[in-house]
Amino acid sequence: MATTAVDVRHRPHERKDLWWLEPTVIVVVLGLFVLYSIYAGLVGTNYYYDPYLSPLYSPCLSANCVHPTLPLIGTYWNLSPAILIVAFPLAFRVTCYYYRRSYYRAFFWSPPACAVPDARKGYAGETRFPFLIQNLHRYALIFATALLIFLWWDAFGAFNFNGHFGVGFGSILMLANVALLSGYSLSCHSLRYLVGGYLDSFHGKSLRFRLWSWANTLNARHARWAWTSLIVVASTDLYIRLLAMGVLTDPRIVF
Amino acid sequence: MDVERHEYDVVVIGAGGAGLRAAIEAHALGAKTAIVCKSLLGKAHTVMAEGGIAAALGNVWPEDNWKVHFRDTMRGGKLLNNWRMAQLHAQEAPDRVLELEEWGALFDRTNDGLILQRDFGGHRYARLAHVGDRTGLEMIRTLQDHAVASGIDVFMECTLRHLITDGQRVAGAIGYWRQSGGLIAFGAKAVVLATGGVGKAWKVTSNSWEYTGDGIAMALEAGADLIDMEMTQFHPTAMVWPLSVRGILVTEGVRGDGGTLKNSKGDRFMFKYIPDFFRADTADTEREADAWYEDKKNNRRTPDLLPRDEVARAINTEVKAGRGTEHGGVFLDIASRRPADYIRRRLPSMYHQFKELADVDITKEAMEVGPTLHYIMGGIRVDADTAAATVPGLYAAGEVAAGMHGANRLGGNSLSDLLVFGKRAGQAAAEYSKRTPAPRADDAQVGAYAQRFAAPFERGGTENPYAIHAELQDTMQELVGIIRRRDELEEALARLERLRARAARAGVKGSRVYNPGWHLALDLENLIAVSEAVARSALVREESRGGHTREDFPKPDPEWGSKNVVTRRRDGRLVLTTEPLPPVPGELRALIGDDKPGEKVATGSEPAIVGGKE
Amino acid sequence: MTTETVAREVRMKVWRGDATGGEFVEFAVPSDPGMVVLDVVHRIQATHAPDLAVRWNCKAGKCGSCSAEVNGHPKLMCMTRMNEFAPGEEIAVSPVKSFPVIKDLVTDVSFNYEKAKTVPPFKPKPKDPDGKRRMYQEDVERVQEFHKCIECFLCQDVCHVIRDHEDNKRSFSGPRMFVRLAALEMHPLDTNERIDLIRAQHGLGYCNITKCCTEVCPEDIHITDNAIIPLKERVVTAHYDPLAWALRRIRRAGPASPAPPGPQSKEFAAPTPKPPSA
Structure with missing residues (x-):
């Protein structure tokens, strides 16, 4: 069977293993998360169950909020307050180096798996708009990390049951959520660069060396932080939603 | 068949540490220089070197200096070394290592930020500059990048097999492109051989397929002297x-x-x-x-x-x-x-x-x-200061050259040898090329060699070159191994004769395009020629010293300790003689010490315990 | 130690052909314990196909010559053990696909050597006043990871930017070259400027960090995380970050710092006295 010169290079790949499994799992998990958060973000109800505020709605910036964090926006805002803040975590995740790897593979199929051909003919990578915007990931990092302050505030508030210290399942979930989100932020590639990676020599710069080494250690598990924090954010919202809807009751001990 | 032609001042054959360093030097001195190598650039055997580069930098032990390194090298070589080479090597190795750093190499560091040095066999002090256990890779990549940045012409996957001569002097070299099978000839005022050793003649070896003794065989064919070919490590x-x-x-x-x-x-x-x-x-x-x-x-x-x-x-x-x-x-x-x-x-x-x-x-x-067979201390006889072989216009550096390591090479002394004598060879070749008129490459010679390259296709032979190679490896492994005996060496020579006859009937299938069977059929000639030089030299040296152990002569003999075994080819036959070593000057002899190796070595033939302690 | 003790026969399909085309040819040869794919290929050469073209040198994973694709996975043949495959499992060995085939398993990898020529070389800063060079382990370690590269070009093979898009070879140099560029850029002594070249000429922006290069690297170099992404960040600072751009403008215009420290000023630094000769 003779083939042409072009065919020699572009003959079908020879992978016989389950190369499609990883992209499929990513499509399913990421897809479910996106669908769920669109629903949960737009519905505009059931995002607060005292003292728990859903992380999708925090900080709650509208005066119409059930539990406003900072009522910066007047009562004229009729839409879901989640819309006011969704851009920040969304931009952070969309421009994240790890998520880029995953959605370019799973959704763009460029490539779907290693040594499996690209789905499309032309390819210019991140050299053109809109993908050029990926280069501003560090700004997304700064905004998303700033929002973490509110989430930590909410997490501590989740242990305050009408002035009494207590621990509910929701308190633990909210604490875990913000801890994972912080891990995800602190393991960011851009942060690793900003705290010291830009240097060529660390000698005599021990603080930046220590920060950079620390960021390196966290960064090695960036993918794990990315997935666990994603799943826990959605789970936290879902849990609070189900409490607010009266489907679940929150096990708690109040002192 | 058409032969592609090139003209250079200096052609360096081999792109390991010695070849690259020689080419860098020749090019820097203004000679038009080419590097020709059998593999892709950066794959030469130097890449396999692990431990480090021996150089008395004194970073870890300030007591260390070139004199101690010289002493260690001479004693490790059982005093069979060319003292001048050992001296130059010990003196210049530190500069050559520091030069690598100027070109971007990153050695492991001491706490003070200097090059860290590690312990190795036979070295009095921790002396080996290293990068974990991949020092050779660091060295070859540094040299490779520096050579490429300098703009030296590189001919990759190109095997040069014969030297072209003009009367007594070297006029170039001829070989073939591995990829296309096309023939290629270089006219050159000077040729630097940096082709490494001949490990592929043995079955258990650390060497790659490239180690087929090309440089040694080419030099022998062109009339150059070899020394101490029995000294295998x-x-x-x-x-x-x-x-x-x-x-x-x-x-x-x-x-x-x-x-x-x-x-x-x-x-x-x-x-x-x-x-x-x-x-x-x-x-x-x-x-x-x-x-x-x-x-x-x-x-x-x-x-x-x-x-x-x-x-x-x-x-x-x-x-x-x-x-x-x-x-x-x-x-x-x-x-x-x-x-x-x-x-x-x-x-x-x-x-x-x-x-x-x-x-x-x-x-x-x-x-x-x-x-495992790792290295050959013997090889082309060279002048210590210029790395010049005994044929005008021919230079040799690295493993292919002999004298530096005597009867046994210390670990770490190889990488430094490549750098020190690579540089000296490149310099001497460039200087020679400036003062000499261009030689004439004889078309008849080129034509005759072209015929020899074509022969395996044309003769319709039936012998499988791979099978012949395997038998050669068995022969050398069994009969010219760590421990040697007269009868076994004679048997080896007889078998080598038979293998040579079979190799002349080796057949080749397929085209000239990237045909390893053809390449091996041509390599066999070199492998057998160099194996014969090793076996004959081993037969001549009737003592045990360093890399050469004779069960029938299990002691070092002071008489032999002052002689090189010289191999030459005259009228198509190998002629072996012995010649006295250059005497060590008094002040250097004092560094080495007066004692000589004298007692029986462990040959494994009896349960004898050397050193009297059980 | 887990070793198979009984020799068995293995069947292997090897791609045979040249630039004009080819096909898989199946061979059956006896297998010994501990064998790697390259051993089987050598045995096929010695007994069935003497002209079977294959590159190899060290056979110990140190030289990076024997790159190929084994069942579609870019691998070094010398480091792929036969006992990774189930008995009777079909094993297919083919040449790498990013580069044109010369013959059988050998491809024309000159792309890599041509790109290497376009990398601005190492240019060290002046020596310390005592004539020595000092670097510290914490600084060299980062770059030593990149120096582990054995130039097997498996990362170039698997990189879809050139594997699947031949046109991109003009404007994209591939992961191997980014490892090289990162090694030079992060070298504690180097003073050469390459960041703009990395973006414009070597095409860093084409990389969509899908990490296949990292997955196939036999030296376990974290190509994407430690070489490419830090380079991307440096390119961002030099080219895309508006704040960094503004800061540079202010610093350049500001009266407080008439001679800003920069790579250019380093070049013209006064030479230090030569070390005393030994």
């Missing part, structure tokens, strides 16, 4: 199991970093094999040996780090005495002596190699190791 530690990896090197750095050799009874047997010649420098108790790693002033070196010839013979003897491992080696244990993370940090590629190829975790278990 069996590296004591290579993998022995599984079979398919037998011979792959296990760096001496394992012992330099604290590993120790043990037999199947668990004894650290090296203490039984300390020769008198090294007794004053070597620890005789395990306590002192272990303390030496930390305190070199008050303790003597562990016998695990005796020169390679001593260790290889000791392992051979232990195995023959029935104290070997299941697969015919001995144990090399660092797992029980150093923490796991230290081992992984200092010896990453050893860790990787054993894990991947043998399912052995060297941080948990001992390695099984045994000797």
